[in-house]
Amino acid sequence: MIHVLADQNLYKIEELIPPQTQLNLYDPSKGIPDLGETDALLIRTVTHLNEDTLPSIPPSLKFIGTGSSGTDHLDNEYFEHKGITLADANGCNARAVAEYVMTALLLWKEEHQPSKSFGKVGVIGVGKAGSAVVDLLRDFDIECVQYDPPREERDPEFKSAPLEDVLDCEILTFHIPLNKKGDHPTFHWLNEEKLTGRKFKLIINAARGGVIDELALMKFYVKGTVENYILDVWEDEPDLNTEVAKHAFIATPHIAGYSEQAKINATKIVCDKLATHFDLDPTISKYKNVSKKVDLAHIKYDLTNILTRLHPIKGYDAALRDLFDRTDKKVLFRNLRNEWPYRYEYSFLKIRAELLDELPELEILGISRL
Incomplete structure (x- = not known):
């Protein structure tokens, strides 16, 4: 035993x-x-x-x-x-992370540039999660630049973009591990040096706290050269820097892969x-991929309202902001991660067909017709 x-x-x-x-x-x-x-x-x-x-x-x-x-x-x-x-459990949550990033991008675009294209997106780290993000970006016909020198070294079929090319992108999204040692350290990968002299519309970190220098990010946000940022992970979580979080377009408690x-x-x-x-018999999973029907009868039919009904990203954001001034925010941060019900990924959701016809972005995300 x-x-x-x-x-x-x-x-x-x-x-x-x-x-x-x-x-x-x-x-x-x-x-x-x-x-x-x-x-x-x-x-x-x-x-x-x-x-x-x-x-x-x-x-x-x-x-x-x-x-x-x-x-x-x-x-x-x-x-x-x-x-x-x-x-x-490498790769277990790749699709969930990709859906978080794409949901965040769509919500940001609806609010800040509804009539414009996304621009070019730089994906930093193209492992399982980063690759899933690239797949979704391509589904939406969004131009992306893939940057991952360590993968290029181990994968002869992958070619990483040069550093300057990815830093020339208007949007950056991070999917790298936190490494303080080795040939490719990632601690504070995005720092004051890389932010100086550049402009970004949006920066997203759904990887690990610490791969972005949060204080430098906030500094350049205040200067106006970083227009918006979205953070799901934090340098000292669960003791997140609330000043950094207050400026975020979306701030969530490390739940992108949930x-x-x-x-x-x-x-x-x-x-x-x-x-x-241990040479044991594996468990035969009792869980089958069952789709979930979602009733959207009582909400305004625009993309923002439907996305926030189907994905809890904005609910987490509101709940996290409510605890900024609490002395027990570390405990409450953990509770947000542990106690909220898990969402269904988009491919397991079904909604009325007319909504998919009216808002094609929903079908691209993988939502099915009732």
């Missing part, structure tokens, strides 16, 4: 964990409990593990899995040196990797 300790907020963990395991759950807000005879530890991005936070590792612990698309909250070198296998489908994908992927590591 494999003993597994898992974050209680890993979605459907009790249903998706392999059957030959004994599962115990923990509350991440209270820290990691005594690992005892734990064989596998399953966490989320809210838990940062390194030599300081987990100095004593029991000999039984052989596997750490995170229900997220990256491991930048883990000290990979430390745990690999200890003989522990690390696993993530959807019903993404959360099930994340838990299933990491549980399957756990099963492979």
